[in-house]
Amino acid sequence: MKNARSKAPVAKQIVRCAIYCRKSTEDGLEQEFNSLDAQREAGEAYIASQKHEGWMALPTIYSDGGFTGANTDRPAMQRLLEDIRGGRIDAVVTYKVDRLSRSLLDFARLMELFEEHGVSFVSVTQNFDTRTSMGRLTLNVLMSFGQFEREIIAERVRDKIAASKRKGKFMGGTPVLGYDICPTTHRLQINAQEANTVRHIFRRFAEVGSGLTIARELNSKGSTTKSWVTRDGTLRPGKPWNASLIYRILSNRTYLGETIHKGESYPGEHEPIVTQSMWDAAHATLSANPRREQRSHESVPALLRGIIRCGHCDRAMTSTYTRKGGRTYRYYVCTGATKSGYDSCPVKTVAAGDIEQAVLTQVRAICKSPEMIAQTCCAISRLKEEQEHDVAVSQWEAVDALKQFDPVWEELHPVEQRRVVGALVERVTVMADGLDVRLRTDGIHSVVSALKDTLEEHNERSRRQ
Template structure:
């Protein structure tokens, strides 16, 4: 039996505190919190001869962990203790009050300071005696130990699930939905098309900020989802940080990451490995140069564009001084530079020679029918691919509009419970704003489709532009030349085995070249 402080009238005012870690089952008419309170009330009734009385106020924390003190009912309980309205706190079990030894000690100090006793129905303790305190601390230590064991088991279970490629929770990502019952991701086709378009957009712009600005112009936001409690989360515009997280998330290649280790996932990939590797290479390069076109003092025209064909790695620009005092510029394969010359058949190439070869390749576009035809075909294919993306996005926007309008009709046609009108008004305003944004995006899509159709690269325009290019190239400064190269060229491949050079052009760059010539 517990020795308790009494009021002047001799009554011992008892407050019952109950807690459950999750909110599962709390909607039932008689739940675990009710069961805890019923046991505590019965115990208080058994001590009626000692003057014990049960206070009517309920201190129930449903869905709150005992690992901390951030619980609303507990805070009310402590406030009432501070106010002097409670003489004894009754719980069903010690760990209902706290599972943390440190937190429990703090609570006991407050109880002692206000002359409040503590009672556990299933573990009777006298907190005024040292032996009772020792017993409480021992039991609470075991409760904390049990909690840590559960946490370790949960972590081990998550690790095992990750190794098997399973989805173990967290914030959903754009492109996927969590399957019914959890544990597995399903591709959201509309969002997946948008994710692939975002990767392609970054390959075109090669910079996070312009890409994020273009996504905002298109009205594309990150993942929007609804929590189990019915609250909407996400759906915000992309910024550099959130776009970077999307572009570097291996989940889009069908993999999962846990504790820094990547595992094969059970879900379907959205982005192919070739696109993924190209995006990661640009991101790595931009981390070194800040995402801007950086040219060193030696005027490297192909910086960030040239790759070793046999190795598939980038080639970096370097400069050395010869004995005669003249500078020798060259591009060196990163594999050869980092792992030894014997590891790469290309090794290095004279910078002036490779840059001249690329420039001649550009000039030769207009005089080589085969190369010109191939370049125009690729530009047309890219334009058609973009048109397909826009059409898919337009259809997805139409479905989104139908869904939003259906929600508006449901909200306006339903009967609202008392006190819910303000919430409904906010929800309606949010739906109307999303409808407006979606309609604006559909208009922008249609405009882009029209512009794309009018700016198709034509053979005669490109031939004329390249003829003008040949005339003005030598009059350009090295800075202007570098800008032109990066405008037109997407990638340069060099193979040291046969000294071959391959140049991949940007369709958007060719369009801009034609437009500038026409102007």
């Protein structure tokens, strides 16, 4: 007779099950056996039926009485999630799915957390078990709806922001220089000291046309960008100025009392800091003298770009060049001739070097003339008497810079040379038989500022030599 061999029983892996219970109201919770007790009893019975699979109910009670399922801000729920993250739970059992959450978005987020930590989810009365293929399919469908709900919520938020901005409301974010956020109304309110700095930037740029010059002046005075405190009390200190920050101030229509959304401007609820005339003056200078970063990529400089016109066609002339025999030949071309034919314009093209030298000769003579020096001194004195602007250049510095125009000019960057010419020359009109140069009467501040900075560098190098 053969001896029957008995097989050793295979040890089942223990599945630690947490039972979560919830009741929306507190009605009846004072009873000896209430709804929460009934839910837990049903969960324990289900876990007992799965004992052969190694299931074991944890003794910890996760029950929320009197809490809505619309969110997860529940004490027992938070303890449950903390234990899941701590690796102390393998499965979560509820009486119904809505006991865990009534929000599809929250439910999808909870399922993502469960999956991340290897926790399965079971609904006792709805035959929902993420361990089965049907349960996983149902879960994927629910997750898809959760993603849909997330996108709908994001769309609603974007629509609300757009509608609020169209009404001129401030929708949060980093406050800009010149404004603080009112703690009660959450609207922008003017910071008087910072607003003076903003106005100074606009006025000064209309004079000098250089963001770098303004940044240097502000830094020399110890001025910084916006310093503010976050809601959690963290201090965000201001930073030193640079040219980019100056141009950012100049392009921010918030200072006109407007709000911007996707390129569209709307009247804001806050008070403006600059007037329309101040804005227009600064932007007229900005248009005439584009930023260095936008111009420094030009392979061939054009000193008269933007100010030279054809006298016959009354059209702008653009710079162009040709290369021949290893040399570059630069020209200014009438746009009327390029569009209507070269035989329609007697001017057509002019050599850039010749006409730039002719204009430069006049500029040099003007800058060194006694009349210009006298007018400059009077202008600086008048500004000081008005006490409205900070005058960064003294009379003696202006006179010294103008008298030493020639050596300083040669050391200027081509972009700075163009800025000086653009500040002094309003228009250069080219005719078939001559040249007409129309000068500006208000551009001397920009010239002196540019020459002064370069003169200091020139004198420093001379001393070293």
